[in-house]
Amino acid sequence: MTVPGAFRLFVNGEVVSAQGYEYDNLYVHFFVELPAGNWSSPEFQQLSGITQTCTTKSLGMDKVAYFSYPFTFEASFLHEDESAEALPEWPVLYCEVLSLDFWQRYCVEGYGAAVLPATPGSHTLTVSTWRPVELGTVAELRRFFLGGSLELEDLSYVRIPGTFKGERLSRFGLRTETTGSVTFRLHCLQQSRAFMESSSLRRRMRSVLDRLEGFSQQSSVHNVLEAFRRARRRMQEARGSLPQDLVSPSGTVVS
Template sequence: MAELHVIGQIVGASGFPGTSLFCKWGIHAGGAWKLLSGLPEGQTQVDQPQLDDVAYWCHPIDVHFATKGLQGWPQLHLQVWHQDGFGRTELYGYGCLHVPAAPGCHTIACPTWRPRGSWPERLAQRFVGGGPQLRQPQAAAAAPERHRLRTTAAGTVHLRLGVLPRHFARYGVEC
């Protein structure tokens, strides 16, 4: 079977309206893929930047997959959250990207978005906090559902990933 190692880190985030940010993440793959080792999901610590609007997490990602086919190539799903002084959390953005298919080290900037909501929801979000969220976060990656959503741009999540494919050429796949 062909294998894929993904080793790297979620470096941080920039461009979000607040501080005290953390990121929930997960790697999802199709049915032909089997996770051999590593954690398929996790959460970073909360970072409170002092000087600029960049949150640094340096959270490691280390997963090892085996596959029988290319369908369902792994995707990385991201959710950026804000934690206020009372410990309440508020969603700041969703992001999704495919793990690069080319071997080597990749520096990636993943733009994020969040549901826009109606005018009363936006007004309430401004004064009370909170805001609309997806009932099913998997819809953030599903193309048909995602394109029907009304969204607004959020910040950017920065990643550094090393991709190591193994035995793909043996099975007739060129990366």
């Protein structure tokens, strides 16, 4: 049972595929970063994973590696201010795509990141990636024949690192190139007592509106009947004021 003031996020995810990369035999290293502060996860929970290595298949002009690698995790957010309507920050999914050659040497093919969906339900995320590069043909020859490439020491540098405390983060001098993309499929579930309270409040409000609508309908019918009675009374008074010779025995007016 979720404690009052807590918000729980459950994610059943899948690393679906990776496409558009230069080399074959791809695998993906990924992890979820929880914002510092009120976010937490169970001690036994793993927030990272590595897929199996997959060869690519030609799909049109691209080469696609299908992983279908499942993962799951949960996280909790504890509200300090109950009046706050939105969460200050949301967890981020980071990924690193690598390739493996015949000699078991790996090369970084791309880095990417995406904020997890803030709404429950099923979502498909396509994360575009990039990698740092060196200028000149020597670096590319080294990458092709010897393996290895420039790497980020901190994977969170793809966005704004959690350890960064300044006002401006400069990436001046970092040369990069766009590579391929990774597709994730996420099924998100959110749990909080606040949702139950909001739902109950909506039901109570709907009940009040229904009752008001019923009262309004009853009032309209009453007004119609009252107007009919007044019109009938005026008609009877008008008939009573007519001369008797103009009124037939049957009670109708003679023309």
